[in-house]
Amino acid sequence: MPAVTPDQLRRFDASQGPRKVGPSDGKYVDLGSVGVRFMAWMEETGGGFSLVEHPIPPRTLVAPLHRHSREDEYSYVLEGRMGALLGDDVVYADAGDFVFKPREQWHTFWNPGDEPCRILEIIVPGGFEHFFDDLAAAQENPDHSPEAEAAIGARYGLEFDPDSVPRLCAEHGLEFPA
Numbered sequence: 682m683p684a685v686t687p688d689q690l691r692r693f694d695a696s697q698g699p700r701k702v703g704p705s706d707g708k709y710v711d712l713g714s715v716g717v718r719f720m721a722w723m724e725e726t727g728g729g730f731s732l733v734e735h736p737i738p739p740r741t742l743v744a745p746l747h748r749h750s751r752e753d754e755y756s757y758v759l760e761g762r763m764g765a766l767l768g769d770d771v772v773y774a775d776a777g778d779f780v781f782k783p784r785e786q787w788h789t790f791w792n793p794g795d796e797p798c799r800i801l802e803i804i805v806p807g808g809f810e811h812f813f814d815d816l817a818a819a820q821e822n823p824d825h826s827p828e829a830e831a832a833i834g835a836r837y838g839l840e841f842d843p844d845s846v847p848r849l850c851a852e853h854g855l856e857f858p859a
Contacts, residue, residue, distance in 0.1 A: 752805055
C-alpha cells in the first residue's frame, strides 16, 4: 500500500480501498496548546469515526473546559502521561491507557509531565476533526479572536468555558499558550 501525502489524505473516501498512513503521513496543524495530525477523516470512514494524533507539550492545558453535543471522544495514550478532568473526576492515564470522554460531559485534558505526551483521539461519529482544521485556518488570520473561536466551536456543537483556564492552570501547574 502506498504512503499518503497530507493533501491526498483529505480527499480519500471509503470507496478508495486500503492504504497505509505512516508515522509522518497526514496533514498536521499546530494549535499552540496541541498539535493535530489528521489520520482518518470522516469522509473516508463513512462518517463512523475520525482519528487524530495529538502531541501535547509538557505542562500544557489543551483546551478550556468544554463539552461536545454530537460526539464521544476516546483517548489512547501512546507516550507520556495525560491528565483529564471528566465531569468532577480528575484522572491520569499513562502509555497504554484508554480514556473515554462522552458527549455532553464537561471535560478537558492536559500533559501533566515534563516529557512529551502523545495520544490517539478517536472521535465518534466523525466530523469534529474539521473543527481543528477550521480553527487552524482561523488562527492564521491576524484578526483572530476568542469570539471567532467560540463561533467555530458553536458550528460543531462545542461549548467552551474560557473562565476555567486560570483555575485549571493553577490547580495542575499548567500553561495555556493558545
